Amino acid sequence: MPKPAKPGPQPGNPSELIIDGEILPNQWRLLAQTAAGESPDIPAAGKVILPLRQWQAQRRALTARSDEIGVWLDSDEGAESIGAAAAQCPLIAVHFPAFADGRGFTTGRLLRERFGFKGELRAVGGFMRDQLTYLRRCGFNAYAFEGDEPLASLHDSLHDFSDSYQAGVDQPLPLFRRRL
Numbered sequence: 259m260p261k262p263a264k265p266g267p268q269p270g271n272p273s274e275l276i277i278d279g280e281i282l283p284n285q286w287r288l289l290a291q292t293a294a295g296e297s298p299d300i301p302a303a304g305k306v307i308l309p310l311r312q313w314q315a316q317r318r319a320l321t322a323r324s325d326e327i328g329v330w331l332d333s334d335e336g337a338e339s340i341g342a343a344a345a346q347c348p349l350i351a352v353h354f355p356a357f358a359d360g361r362g363f364t365t366g367r368l369l370r371e372r373f374g375f376k377g378e379l380r381a382v383g384g385f386m387r388d389q390l391t392y393l394r395r396c397g398f399n400a401y402a403f404e405g406d407e408p409l410a411s412l413h414d415s416l417h418d419f420s421d422s423y424q425a426g427v428d429q430p431l432p433l434f435r436r437r438l
Contacts, residue, residue, distance in 0.1 A: 267355045268290045268291060269288060269351070269383040270288075270382070270402065271284065271286075272284060275380070275400060275403065276401045276409055277378065277400045278399050279416060281409045281410065281413070284402070285305055286307050286328060286349060287304055287305065288307040288330060288351065289309065290309070292309075297312075298312045300316075300320075303324075303325055305325050305326045305349075306325070306328070307327075307330050307349060307351050308329055308330070310330065310331050310332070310335050310339055310340065326348045326349070327348075328348060328350060328351060328378075328380075329349075329350050330350070330351035330352070330382065331351070331352050331353065331365060332355075333353055334361070336361070336365050336368070337365045337366075337372065337373055340369075340373070341373060342373060342374075344369050344373040345373060345375060345376070347377055349377050349378040349380060349400075350375060350377065351382045351402070352365050352366055352369075352380070353382050354381060354382070354383040354385040355384055356383075359384075362383075363392065363393070363396045366396040366398050366427075369397065370396075370397035370427045375397075378400050379397050379398045379400065380402055381401050381402065384404065385403070387403075387405070387415045388418075390412060390415040390416050390418070391415065391416060391418040391419055395422065397428075421433065
């Protein structure tokens, strides 16, 4: 599906987030999408996360930049949008514009399992607390939560279930294969 000419809802950029189970300060600056034909204002220094369209348009020019560059995928930009280039990215953020939009779960799993992404996979946007376990099972290891709950209260939700029947990124063998 082609991208709309106007930018849609933008994910937030909280000052703290959960990374690998710890609450840490956000060291990355997520840049907003710009309208078609406009160029984003990319700071000269610091880690930035660019929208996919801007990253694709300026990828070659950005190779000389010394600080790391991540990419964020909107909900209609699947893992195939970045493809094999994902393996070279230090961070990919997947936008969830609303908690009922589950396309990001598939994007996360494909990035990990099909495209070999090993870096930080960050969920951004409107996901909710009850989805943290499922996001982790799909390969997400960072959560930029935008809700009102403090991050410390969300930590336990990463492990709402002690085990799963189905295979996941975190456990590639289903339960029936792990039984003795």
